[in-house]
Amino acid sequence: MNIMIIGGVAAGTKAAAKLKRQDRNLNVTVYTKSSDISYAGCGLPYYVGGEIASREELIVNSPEKFTALTGAVVRTGMEAVKVEPNTKTVTFHNLKNGAEETEKYDQLILAVGADAVVPKITGAGLEGVFTMRTPSDAVGLREYIKENSCRSAVVAGAGFIGLEIAENLMAQGLQVTVVDMADQVMPNLFDVEMADYIRRQLQERGLRIVTGAALEEIVGEQRASGIRTSVSSINCDVVILALGVRPATEFLEDTGIAMDRGTILVDKYQKTNVEDIYAVGDCAQVYNRITGKGQWSAMGSTANITGRCLAKNLTGEKAEYGGCMGTGVVRMAKDLNAGRTGLTEEQAKTAGFDAVSVTCVSDDKAHYYPDASSFVTKLVADRQSRKILGIQVVGAGEVDKMVDIAVTGIALNAKVDDFDTLDFAYAPPFSTAIHPFVQACYILENKMSGAFETFTPAEYAAGAAKGYQVIDVLPQPGIPGAKWVDLGKVNGPVEGLNLEDKLMLVCARGKRGYFLQNRLKAFGYTNTRVLEGGITVNRVKVPSAGGKLTPEEIKRVKGLGCLQDKRYPDVFNVRVITRNGKITAQEQRDIAEAAERFGSGAVTMTTRLTLEIQGVHYDDIPELLSYLKERGLDTGGTGSLVRPVVSCKGTTCQYGLLDSFDLSEKLHERFYLGYHGVTLPHKFKIAVGGCPNNCVKPDLNDLGIVGQRIPMVNYSKCRGCAKCQVEQNCPIHAAKMQDGKIFIDPQICNHCGRCKERCPFGALEEFKDGYKVYIGGRWGKKIANGRPLSKIFTTEEEVFDVVEKAILLFRDEGLSGERFADTIARLGFNYVEDKLLHSEVNKEAVLKKTVKGGASC
Template sequence: MIGAGFIGLEAAENLQAKGIQVTVIDFADQILPNIFDPEMALYAKRHLIRQGIRVLTGTKAEQIYERGTQGRVAGIKTSAGNLPCEMIIMAAGIRPNTEFLNDSGIEMFKGTILTDDQMKTNLDDVYAAGDCVMVKNRLTGKRQWSPMGSSANLEGRTLAQVLAGAQKSYPGVLGTGVVKLPGLNAGRTGLTEAQAKEAGYDVVTALVPTDDKAHYYPDASFFITKLIADRSTRKLLGVQVFGPGSVDKMVDIAVMGLNMGAVLDDFENADFAYAPPFSTAIHPFVQAVYVLMNKLDGTIVSMTPAEYAAGKAEGYTVVDVAPEPSIRGAVYVNLGAVNGEIKGLGKEEKLLLVCAKGKRGYFLQNRLRHYGYTNTVVLEGATFFNDVKVKNNIEEAVSKEDETRVKALGFLKDKRTPDKFNGRVITRNGKITAEEAHTIAEAAQLYGSGEVTMTSRLTMEIQGVPYDNIEPLREYLMQAGLEMGGTGSKVRPVVSCKGTTCQYGLIDTFALSEEIHERFFHGYSDVKLPHKFKIAVGGCPNNCVKPDLNDLGIIGQKVPWVDLEKCRGCRICQVEKNCPIHAAKMVDGKIVIDENVCNHCGRCISKCPFGVTEEFVSGYRVYIGGRWGKKVARGRYLEKVFTDKEEVLDIVEKAILLFREQGITGERFADTVERLGFENVQEQLLGDGLLARKDENIRAQKHLKGGATC
């Protein structure tokens, strides 16, 4: 996706919802440029990355590569490197389609048509409206191009009224817009902070996280609201809002205020609709207004996220005032216990008060003022919006709760240190590109010890990552399209041998394992199991990746069809000679293959010069119930050699569903198979009942804490 404006991000959201991996690039330094302020855009960018969309800002598209002679896209060259892809969508902006007017005498500006308030051009009886027209900003009076369907229709109505003889005029645009991102909506109207400063206003802002409805109501979520106002007049200038819910409602309140020239005080006692399913008792918009009014009145002294990101907190002692300690290295203060001076905190000391959303920081500031503290500042947006870090040179032990949390992200504690972890980078069955390898190496240098190890599951593990570097490392790798994880009681990353390229490979192991990886590692990523579930794909019975020692293993097969009519009873039989496990023997002058010994390796195929083993069936053998570790169990194969890949994929899914449905929390799949009986499990896997019960099985609240410890 080239372009990170409204259209580009909406298209990215749509494509991702269809299961397509998406990368968004934009030449600007931020997404949604000139629409949202940088700190808001950065929050949205990080959200997109967490949702699995790769976002590259400050990146120029330079060249499109084609595949073959059919004109199909193979990739794109950018200033950040080459990006392989199968489709490119250009959403880098639009321009008015007005070239046909170049010699018309109509006054133009950068391709747009200039009109007055009645949509009239400089030529008599010539009017224009819509995306081709340059209008004005309703707040600044300056020219602004706003090619939006909403404003185009309003301009069209005004023009129709004027042409019908009415004395109407179009007042201009506010730049109102909303966009749907994966799991987050974003809306804005009016001026950004940068635009307001450029227009000459004495700008003051507040960034306020609030609940979007009564916190106890089902599906309650949040708004993050940034208000922009003029300090001297208290006039509202703009708003930017994020949240999973109805951000348009918040934006539309601001639109009406901007239309009326409202000041902040006009909203103070606004009687907005309230009921727990719809809003909070004090409307979220009004809550944000209160914070900005308090800031203007000096009731709260605060630091904006932009100021914090720019380093303004340097020299401050970070005070954690959340209900429980939440910031490593910070001084924790129990708000309810503050009834005087706080030991260890000087009254003149620069204190940055941080909680979850900002309210408790404000409460503490008021108490500290009462007790004589003179240099306290509340961090706007708190930890809900900001990535708060405390710099110190002391290695502090990470809490067990945080250890558990980051383990689920793919980070395992390094037992040699109190605060360092080893982070697992997921590969495609052990296969990565040279560019990805370079990125992993860079990440290890930037955020870890500089060392990378390989695990037995073919993931790559970045060593020695300090706890505070975990989120920056994840974001860095996500930017390159790499993911971390591979831990917990769920389907683990799939491994395979190189059967696709190996001389002995009987199936395309790369393709099959990647399909299993997408369908079950990704597709079942939220499905909790009794324990970890490992899958391996082997290209032949050489067993290089030990499929039979996994919870479920797949091995490629070539089953020979012996045509005895062609057998001439040769003294040196080539079929017998080429059988590595001596399953083929000459008996009474004819070749016989012992099915109890033959592992279907395919070595005998086409070896007979007379065509005895010319015919064969390609297929898959599925093993279940294998494991290695403290206890070792070799899996048993199902009685059927499968010839249909889709049937094999169904067997994989049914095995996972059986483990979830009938496994006991904490036991491995091998234990489940042994307890239920192999024949019973085989019968269920070959039947349809497990898939029929799939939805009910997935919805069940089971295995909330599985047995996997790594």
């Protein structure tokens, strides 16, 4: 029996290996277009991120090794171009010598897989545009990033592969933007509220996400420099297309093999409609185990399973494929994983089920164990049969264990109640005493019985809670504008709440809300709902009563960069952080659009070179912040923290001693962003000046950096001219002729560099460039001029080191409410200077301290 297999990755090699194990007498030959076989396609993103060190680690087997292990023959570089079912022949194009070869088969297995989708748009063929399908793709991307010192990337596609590659690009230090034409991440994989939770979590970790944006063009001349979408343009150094895959079956169109949108139709035994032709893997359509309908499952797991089943079917055994469930798991960050299987709630309803769901938050292991975290779980079931239909899980831990339990349950037609008493493994490092999956089942059972009456996150987002009073059930008051109820003291009707009032009970996860609901029902309350997932999953907003906000809420909003317009009770100006005043043209447009949508339409510039969107109503703040975040823009710049760094335009003035923009951007990243969660005794402002003109007043900041150009006079070239050009051109008269030679008074010279090359004989051609650092300045109610440290710093790293020492010293030895200038005055300048220039700082110990900030704005 001559069995020909076209395709040598997952399904093809699995079928070949199993066929030879089943029957050593079979003649099995694998033909593949690639030079590689059996490579780890799912590992490609992790090669890009560096976790997989070498290309060789991605290759599971070489052709030679595979033949030695299995006995199947492998022919690489063979592209199938035509299949003739009548003559049972396949024509190949030999990529090594260009010849065409025709081979006969008795049985043919099509395992040709799928190709990455590359849209037909301008720029798709530019250098710096990559897909992520083969080892060569991953190798090429990693090398391109290194060789071109890439700092930013755009990933088109927010599915599994897109988010995996985004994580690994961020691990390489790139700023990453993910765009998708759908209105959510993970479209068709997660329900919208779970996808929204994932999006917020990723954005908090620094990933920029733009949804509802169709890719229209890749911009660039020779290489990619950005993209244009249906909503905006984004600059970047490299573009990765993760838009999905399509079956590589174009060469089969005239064979008579039945296909649906390019996928080969097969029965439960992988047989096509053509005699002796079978199909497995990414090129074949399987079926959904729950609905029984055809489904494409381009997954390595499906490929391996169906490849093995086919081999058994061809060798006399009966191995019916049981169907797929769309199972998948993904790591999106070091502490953020997501997994799913079965039907989403939306898919279940579309399939005709009476779907009911619950969204809950549970510990992933014993809460007291050191690395304990939580699972956000959405469990979907059929209300009438009570059978489980699907699950979606997000968390820092092993979400796959939750998904795998659901897979088993769905496959065995298990009901929610069937898990109640199952003896799952328990120990504090691994799980909770009642398994988190079982907890989700309990909660759903309570909901189906009516004991737990709720709003789902989707219902709440759609406005179902309108007219309900928000009741804060957190251990301490934490929901601005809500009435707080102390759960432990509820032993009867709650003062101020009538028995018929519509009450929405909100806590961190939903558990305390359920406990309060249970008590309130016992005391006669008839209209309570618990918000599933609490404030962990939902963004809860309490409408202000008559426009009046509490002082606590105003303080909270101010911490987000929203400053109250004192003329109104509920109108704010929102600070958009810039990189020392520099923003891109697209960011300008985005800010202007935000001002039009959410504010008065006006944008102002602050003295700290941030922008303020004017006239934003309190109720519009969450939408505005989300809109800006999606476009890579942040708000803030208030509180007892390192403030946004400002600078002059150092390279465009007459001095131009340093690239103040570049230096201030680096300082901004290291200390405004890098120290953003570090509370200080008061605000700490940093300014960079490109020359001694001090346009941005560096010496009126807590720490100021000024570019320096120190003259190094070559006296052997000084002719002692009667009319010295250096003396004539010194703007501050620090240069004078003295005893027939030029003398530059170090007590007067401000190192402006204007004397450079003024001497026609070359006495002033050499200079030492550096940085002067001022400490202890401030402006405002109590102005103080900073004093310069005695050392002139000559490298950026020296500057970064002294800035960090100053911040840590202020945190360590400053008193709450005092500015850095006050700290220096109290400790003494000489003491502080010695600390900054000559002492080591225990950064870890200083950051562990508890510090109370005193900034009021």
